[in-house]
Amino acid sequence: MKRFRAFVVKEFYHIFRDYRTLLILFGMPAVQLMLFGYVITNEIKDARIAIYDPSKDIVTRMISDKILSSGYFILERNLNNIAEIESAFRYGEVSLAIVFEPEFAKKMEKNGTAHLQIIGDASDPNTANILVNYASGIISNYLISINSEKVPYQIIPQARMMYNGELKGVYMFVPGLMAMLLMLISALMTSLAITREKELGTMELLLVSPLRPVQIIIGKVFPYVFLAFIDAIIILVLGNTVFHVPVLGSITLLLAESFLYICMALSLGILISTLTSSQQIAMMVSLVALMLPTILLSGFIFPVENMPWILQVFCYVMPPKYFITIIKSIMLQGNGLACVWQETLILLGFTLFFLMLSVKKFNIRLA
């Protein structure tokens, strides 16, 4: 035990004397959370639009006013002819154009229909989609409001977004970020820490000592369990205080699940380090094999359901996917273990699998 303690103390010295490690450990969670929370957002405000209105009657004015007063759009320019639409898009001045047909009010009065075109800039498909939907929504609302007396019956859908009423992107990103950062810190840092010993040649000395391989591995990993756990707490606290992401479920359960996930990532890190011999390779493997899938294939940013089946298969072997499901369920829906036991078991299975594989692969000797 004394030996083990000395080993862990040494490991903490390594971490606290390397400012880069410290920066990654404690700077990154905060910076990433701020970046994801503030910069990457699906909500759109103040999109610039152009309006071509050859009618200039009461109805088109009303519609334009509704659109511009919604808070989503600001008028960049009024167009004088159809040809200007293209140039307005081309120079990137606007991301949406509204085109009324001539004699709009008159046609509506006489025929009951009038045409209006919404043109989006689909070089950014997601934004274009959202903007077009916003604009259509505003127009339908207007239509309902002027027709409410005339039409005998109508259906008014009332949409309510459960668990994230304001559709805040942060609610998505906090769980995703936790999955990503804990994976990064745990897997990358431990795989680096172990391969560093190999690279420096100190692993030779450790192997020639009476320390058992298990003691070496656990001694190396122990500090990171602790530090990753602190990171998990930092993310939760920041998410809660700065972005008001709620934790509806049990905090104890949430922390316990985080702990399990950390152990899973650490055992993966150990596995990587037993298979690689240099820090550079370990880093490449960790980044390419862990980070990218965690971001892309875990349902963090892109929904799994929309992927081609072959990628979906990959998604199901990505541990972060399950962790994200678990914490979303606990944080946003307030669920208990009864709802996430399957995912928990899967994570546990991953952990045991990686641990067994790495113990099997760990060399009591060189090469």
Next chain:
Amino acid sequence: MDPVAVSVKNLTLRYKTTLAIDDISFEVAGGELFGFIGPDGAGKTSLFRILTTLLVPTQGACQVEGLDVVKDYRQIRNICGYMPGKFSLYQDLTVEENLSFFATIFGTTIAENYDLIKDIYAQIEPFKKRKAGKLSGGMKQKLALSCALIHKPQILFLDEPTTGVDAVSRREFWEMLKRLRDGGITILVSTPYMDEAEKCDRVALMQAGKIMKINTPAEIIKDYPHALLSVRAGDVYPLMKELMKYPGTHRADTFGQSVHLSFKKGEIQPAELQKHLSTKGHTNVEIEEITASIEDCFMDLMTIN
């Protein structure tokens, strides 16, 4: 003490396609300072790694203090001290932290075995708060030796401990090794420097995975079969070419500014050679009869093998 500290029989180590160690056998007696001399790639490091249980031999049997390196690796790890060729301590830990870390993982303390390392450690103790990475080459080597010694090993494996260390530190280092040996520790040391062979009780000359000769340095020199001249004259390279052509020459090797010329006794007369070289246009020719060094013996053995 066991009279035989290390026994190696028909040891072979193969890495995929290359033969690192090719069927070697030797014994080291308890309390001996035993040197492995040979150039890079001779198989010294591989041999040390097998003896310290870090590598498993492809063939052959190795015992350290009567323990098998494969079967009893655990016990061997308790009784041997190892100093790898590359400086392998924690650069970001201080001198004292490194030493106390290694003491602790071997289940001892600095205080307990301070006597053993006092001589060596006393020299770096003034810098004990300094990070190991910031030490000079000689100090690093002293720290590494202290760390290898701190658990009072019965047997010490030092892989090229003097590589990259200045001449003064090297001499001091060998003095320390002699004192440790006198204290009863068996020491196996490898070095690429031929001149260090003479500091060992016995040496094994290694080349391409084989041991060419094992004996005391004095006996190895005594066994040198040729007569030897040291020849100096201006440029070494043309002189060398000339000597290679000279009838009776066995070998000609450059040693710094001079050429060592070996030949069968009586076949070359220094005076005649001097005259010959002068007629060939070599100036300032100095010829001196010398006794062989270990390096001469090594070169000669290389031709035979």
